Each structure stands twice: as C-alpha cells, then as structure tokens.
Amino acid sequence: MTDDWNDYADGWDDNSDVxxxxxxxxxxxxxxxxLRGKDWRSKRVLDFGCGTGLLTEKIAPYVEEVVAVDTSENMIAxxxxxxxxxxxxxxxxxxxxxVPEVGxxxxxxxxxCASSVCAFLPDYSGAVAVLAGLLNKGGHFVQWDWQASDDDGFGLTLNQMKAALEAARLGSLRVERIFEFKSDEQVMPVLIGAGVRNTE
Ligand SMILES: C[S@@+](CC[C@H](N)C(=O)[O-])C[C@H]1O[C@@H](n2cnc3c(N)ncnc32)[C@H](O)[C@@H]1O
Structure with a gap:
C-alpha cells in the first residue's frame, strides 16, 4: 500500500469493488x-475527489456540466x-x-458530491464548509464514506458526519447507513451524508 493516490490510477477502473x-x-x-429527472438537465455538478470519474461518468448524461476535481494528476489523466x-x-x-479555474x-x-473522499481529508469539517460555500442557494451536498466503528477508527461516524454538515450550516440533513460491502467475515457499512444550502 502507498498513500499516494497517483499509484492507484492505473487499474482503478478494473477494480470491481470501486x-x-x-x-x-x-x-x-x-x-x-x-437525478435522472428532467429538473437536473440544466444543472451544474462538482464531483470532488472524482478519481478516474467512475461517479462523474454516471452523473454526466443527466446534467449540463460536471466539473470533476482531484489532487491526483494520474487519476485526472x-x-x-x-x-x-x-x-x-x-x-x-x-x-x-x-486550481487555475478559481474565479x-x-x-x-x-x-x-464526494464519493469516498472526505474520510481521507486532514480537515474533514473544514472541507465541508469550503464546499458548502461553492453551492448555489438550495444546492445539495452529498457524500459517501465508510462508517467508522468509533471516533478513532478509519472512516467517519454518524456523529462526525452530522456535526460537519451542521457546522457547514447545511439544512435538511440526511445522515444514515446507505449500503454495505460484505467480504468473508467482515461487513463494511457505508454512510451517506446529505444536506442543502439555505436559500436565505
Ligand atoms: C478512494 S478515492 C475515490 C475516488 C472516486 N471518488 C471514486 O469513487 O472512484 C479518493 C480520491 O480522493 C482524492 N483526494 C484526496 N484528497 C483530495 C483533495 N483535497 N481534493 C481533491 N481530491 C482529493 C484522491 O486523489 C483520490 O482520487
């Protein structure tokens, strides 16, 4: 294992789990x-931590534009x-x-959206606050992350997710277990965290 995401870009799309x-x-x-409804056809989406774009490519057919951003040059390539x-x-x-496009x-x-990104960030809560500021009023933030078993485990807990979305002043929160991966002896749950930027 390395902690440089560039090393995972080749072959990322061949991994059946991802x-x-x-x-x-x-x-x-x-x-x-x-998202597949007609209301989304004129909308703009940011896929934060897009990797090779596995989620981006599913969203793109239903919206006007997806801006897909990642700190890994190889993933973006x-x-x-x-x-x-x-x-x-x-x-x-x-x-x-x-990023050159700022402004x-x-x-x-x-x-x-941020799919399996936030738990890897050094300042998760600060990141959500920055991202929430890039939303239009009434815009949606949605993240998915492995559920941590406790505050020190890998991933995020329900409480950590709820606290970060609240601190970013998002409303209409939804924080819950949304799906899980089963391997031989392990169940790895995934959380969804979603909220809406206030319209005021
Ligand atoms: C587990 S991968 C998920 C990739 C993609 N979302 C997917 O589901 O296939 C985590 C990604 O987050 C990216 N990442 C980590 N920190 C980031 C940051 N500060 N800004 C943007 N991307 C970041 C990594 O480069 C990596 O591509």
Whole structure:
C-alpha cells in the first residue's frame, strides 16, 4: 500500500469493488434527488475527489456540466482520456484555492458530491464548509464514506458526519447507513451524508 493516490490510477477502473461502490453511490444519489429527472438537465455538478470519474461518468448524461476535481494528476489523466463531452476534469486542490479555474465558474454548483473522499481529508469539517460555500442557494451536498466503528477508527461516524454538515450550516440533513460491502467475515457499512444550502 502507498498513500499516494497517483499509484492507484492505473487499474482503478478494473477494480470491481470501486466500480460497485460507484454504482451503489449513484443509485442512492438518484433515489435521493431523482437525478435522472428532467429538473437536473440544466444543472451544474462538482464531483470532488472524482478519481478516474467512475461517479462523474454516471452523473454526466443527466446534467449540463460536471466539473470533476482531484489532487491526483494520474487519476485526472485517466478521466481526461475518457473524453466526456460535458465533463471538465481539473487537477488541483480546491480546498487550498490551488486550481487555475478559481474565479472562472468554480462555484455556483447545484450539487457537490464526494464519493469516498472526505474520510481521507486532514480537515474533514473544514472541507465541508469550503464546499458548502461553492453551492448555489438550495444546492445539495452529498457524500459517501465508510462508517467508522468509533471516533478513532478509519472512516467517519454518524456523529462526525452530522456535526460537519451542521457546522457547514447545511439544512435538511440526511445522515444514515446507505449500503454495505460484505467480504468473508467482515461487513463494511457505508454512510451517506446529505444536506442543502439555505436559500436565505
Ligand atoms: C478512494 S478515492 C475515490 C475516488 C472516486 N471518488 C471514486 O469513487 O472512484 C479518493 C480520491 O480522493 C482524492 N483526494 C484526496 N484528497 C483530495 C483533495 N483535497 N481534493 C481533491 N481530491 C482529493 C484522491 O486523489 C483520490 O482520487
């Protein structure tokens, strides 16, 4: 194992577990927001920590544009090779304001999603606050992360997720176990955390 995401880019899309995770995330997103409905056709989406775009490519057919951002150059290179016509793949760290597009339509999103990203961030709560600020009023934030068994375990707990979404002043919160992966002896639950930017 390495902790450099660049090392995982080649072959990421061949991993059946990550594909299954993206499928389950998209299914729950569609259930939650009716993403395949006509209301979304004119909307802009940010896929934060998009990796090779496994979730991006599922969302893109139903919306106007997906801006897909990741700090891993190699992950973004794989996504760029897919040449999805309404996807802007951006390498950079938007949390540090370190992307060339800042100031160039890098806000005003109707949906920001983060699939298996937030638990890896050094300042999860701060990140949600930054991302919430990039939403249009009434825009949605949706994340999926492995559920941690306690505050020190890998992943996020229900309480940590709820606290971060509340601290980012998101409303209409939904924080719950949404699906799980089963291996031989282990069950690995996944949480969804969703909220809406206030319209005032
Ligand atoms: C487990 S992968 C998930 C990738 C993708 N969302 C998927 O479901 O296939 C985590 C991703 O988060 C990205 N990442 C980590 N920190 C980030 C940050 N500060 N900004 C953007 N992306 C980040 C990594 O480079 C990696 O591609």
């Amino acid at each position: 594909r299954r995770y993206a499928n389950r995330a998209f299914a729950s997103l569609d259930d939650h927001l009716n 794989v996504l760029q090779e897919k040449q999805l016509h309404n996807v802007r793949a951006v390498h950079g760290d938007i949390l540090a304001g370190d 160039n339509r890098f806000s005003g999103f109707d949906l920001i």
